[in-house]
Amino acid sequence: MSTNETLHLLTHHRSIRHFKDQALSNETIQALLQAAQRTSSSMFMQQFSIISVTDPALKKQFAEITTYPFTQSNGHLFIMVADQHRNAFIGQEAHEDTHLLHDGDRSLAAFDDAALAGQSIVTAAESMGLGAVILGSILNDAQQVIDLLHLPKLTFPIFGIAVGYPSENPDLKPRLPLSSVHFENHYQEPDPKELDAYDQTIAAYYAKRSTNTRTETYRHHILHDMQVSPKKRSQILTVLKNQGFFTN
């Protein structure tokens, strides 16, 4: 098969969590934003916004929420925002009924649009030799993020993206076997034997990787995270509904 630079990038993605304390140039940030903007959106409604967190006091608060100190010193911190507020604004200008924007479909559309654009930022960053990590951990306190960023109704911060100059070169982390995640025509139930084999693969990876070695299989990881969630994170549905999403 013909390979190319982009395929190589996509199939060699590693999340980067250690960065040089070096800001991105404005030109680089603009290039990342342009990649995000060009991404597909549901029904061409562009239901996302992006907030760059540059204020040191704000960054400190994100370091506390995410528990990742590097959000203070990485190159740049983006927050991806699902956004039906802009459409609601257009509806209100025209005195039109905006109730559809709150339904499950339009809620998912906004969350999809923000996620798709976020992935374009990650890929664009990696193409420039930068490293990136998606920070779901901003949801450890979604309400605080909403307050800090002054997010109005019908917006929601789905994740952050820390981008910067990498100061680590982590190993590739093995994924589930393709046969466990890709099916033809019909969904297939998980195969315990495939999970057994993958457990061994992950245990070997954690035991041998260059940093942060540990003894853990994939099932251990899943079972642990199935039992434990930060309290505010397990209450996100309330925040989502307060923001006006998934209400009809």
Place this chain on the structure above:
Amino acid sequence: MSTNETLHLLTHHRSIRHFKDQALSNETIQALLQAAQRTSSSMFMQQFSIISVTDPALKKQFAEITTYPFTQSNGHLFIMVADQHRNAFIGQEAHEDTHLLHDGDRSLAAFDDAALAGQSIVTAAESMGLGAVILGSILNDAQQVIDLLHLPKLTFPIFGIAVGYPSENPDLKPRLPLSSVHFENHYQEPDPKELDAYDQTIAAYYAKRSTNTRTETYRHHILHDMQVSPKKRSQILTVLKNQGFFTN
């Protein structure tokens, strides 16, 4: 700024909706799937699955649901599935409590993971000279898609991706001005003057583009789609909850 092949691709994305009736090789499909698999996932839980729809009878039904006949004849049709079912299976094997998998946070995580992986497929396809379009229109009848693909509880089809050899070369569609979607530190309310200018940009694009010209501003587009939704699509929240998502 240094540009590169990947940035060029990302900033020149157009959705392709007309394809040659030519299947993708198995090698190409594998490359797309490998790009999807390597994508970041929330807490490394890989909460997505991908179903390739290859059965002609099934493809015909997707053409009816989406109203896009090309889903029968494009190169390949992927359905991206948000998937907490695999984790629930692992929990049930171990007789552990799985209720967290139903909460808003884990629901969003699965929807994010599937969307992120989907965007990698789009970018990978474009890097190989293929065209792609994301098909939110499978949600015109989410329950039927669930039935057709035998999707169990804690899975949900978020969108399809039609990939193939393009038989069109559409113009680049202008996006909202960056200042309308990117903010620093705090969310900014929409600026009616920026929307006025973008209305003119979009009206000029629709009037002049090479096919399917029409008279429409951006606000017209948003206001129309705010009033009209296929009935089953406006009831997706019920289907989401029946599937076990967003229930606590």
